[in-house]
Structure formats: structure tokens, C-alpha cells
Amino acid sequence: MKPFFKEINFEKGLYSDYDEKIVRRLSDIQPYVENKKALEERKSDRDSVVYEVLQIDIPDQAGHIKNSITIIKPGVIGEEYFFTKGHYHGNQESAEIYLGLKGQGVLLMQKGDREELIEMEKGTMSYIPPQWAHRTINVGQNDFVFTSFYPGDAGYDYQEIISGGFKTRICETDSENNGPAYKKVRR
Ligand code: S6P
Ligand code: ZN
Numbered sequence: 001m002k003p004f005f006k007e008i009n010f011e012k013g014l015y016s017d018y019d020e021k022i023v024r025r026l027s028d029i030q031p032y033v034e035n036k037k038a039l040e041e042r043k044s045d046r047d048s049v050v051y052e053v054l055q056i057d058i059p060d061q062a063g064h065i066k067n068s069i070t071i072i073k074p075g076v077i078g079e080e081y082f083f084t085k086g087h088y089h090g091n092q093e094s095a096e097i098y099l100g101l102k103g104q105g106v107l108l109m110q111k112g113d114r115e116e117l118i119e120m121e122k123g124t125m126s127y128i129p130p131q132w133a134h135r136t137i138n139v140g141q142n143d144f145v146f147t148s149f150y151p152g153d154a155g156y157d158y159q160e161i162i163s164g165g166f167k168t169r170i171c172e173t174d175s176e177n178n179g180p181a182y183k184k185v186r187r
Contacts, residue, residue, distance in 0.1 A: 025047050026039070027047065066151070072136060072143065081139050082137070086136075087160075089155055091153050096148060097126070100124040
């Protein structure tokens with residue numbers, strides 16, 4: 001393949017152009033939501049967009065490095081902030097780098113009994129080592145946008161997340177509270 005470039009507009013947090021857009025709606029993240037009652041209450045919103053992933057055609061092969069942009073909308077299901085499904089890499093030895101572009105988010109990572117939570121915003125680089133499950137959450141009032149760099153053959157394992165899940169959920173706090181915009185709720 002030929003070398004190429006894309007422009008990332010740091011104001012908009014978007015590529016100048018991309019090849020594919022994946023749209024994840026409330027109906028798509030249903031298996032990942034713990035509070036089924038809250039989801040049921042939003043039944044009429046099934047088509048509401050939770051997040052989008054802008055993708056560029058780079059081969060899913062070892063040796064290549066893929067790049068994408070994720071845009072998580074602001075919102076909650078019950079008290080849980082909108083989140084990505086989250087995954088382990090199918091090829092467990094694949095690491096990943098996230099670079100914050102816009103808005104306020106957190107990166108939740110889990111490996112066995114260990115857990116890490118890293119705050120993300122414009123200009124923060126977060127490193128996801130091999131074997132760590134990862135999910136991002138929008139804890140702000142506007143879109144939360146970041147870009148990912150990962151090995152072409154990283155792949156995805158979502159099943160482990162559906163069956164085992166993340167032990168922590170990131171939820172909104174009281175509006176009276178002047179502290180952090182989120183709290184951790186353990187399962
Ligand atoms: C890929 C990378 C991201 C996510 C994206 C959506 O390894 O971690 O591009 O795919 O943020 O999350 P998910 O969990 O739905 O794939
Ligand atoms: Zn990943």
C-alpha cells in the first residue's frame with residue numbers, strides 16, 4: 001500500500017476524512033448495561049447514539065498500526081455515564097495508545113483483580129499494556145473524543161466483557177457536589 005496522511009482537526013477532534021463510521025446505539029450496548037431497569041425505561045430511545053468510531057482502511061495485519069477516532073456522546077443510563085462496550089484484544093499480547101482530543105473522559109482498565117482508572121482530556125496520552133481490558137467513559141457535558149493507535153492484528157474479544165464484565169461502573173455524582181464529576185460504583 002501507499003503511504004498516506006490525514007489531518008486531525010484538534011478543534012473539532014475529527015479527521016479531515018475517513019473510510020468507515022461505526023455507530024453504536026443504546027440497543028447495541030444492551031448486553032453491557034447492568035441496570036436493565038434503567039435501559040427498559042429508555043426503550044423508546046433504543047436508536048439514540050452512544051458512540052461512533054471513525055475508521056481508516058489500514059490492514060488488520062501484524063506489522064501495521066491502526067488508527068481510529070472514537071466520539072462518545074454525553075449521557076447516562078440510570079446513573080451510569082455513556083461508555084464504550086470495552087474489550088480485551090483478541091491477540092492478548094497487543095498494547096494500545098489513546099490520545100485525548102476533546103472533552104472529559106476516563107479510561108477504565110481491568111486485568112484479573114487489578115483495576116486502573118485514568119482521566120483523559122485533550123493532550124493526554126494513555127498506555128494500555130497487553131492483557132488489560134479497556135473501556136472509555138464520557139464523564140463530561142459534551143462529546144468526549146480520543147484517537148487510538150493499535151497493532152493491525154490486535155483484534156477484539158467482547159465476549160469476556162459480556163460474561164465477566166467490568167467490576168466498576170462510572171456513575172454521575174450529585175449536582176450539589178463540587179468534587180469530581182463521577183463516582184466509582186463496584187458491582
Ligand atoms: C481498538 C480501540 C478503540 C475502540 C473504540 C470503541 O482497539 O480500543 O478504537 O475499538 O474506542 O470501543 P469498543 O470497545 O466498542 O471497541
Ligand atoms: Zn483496544
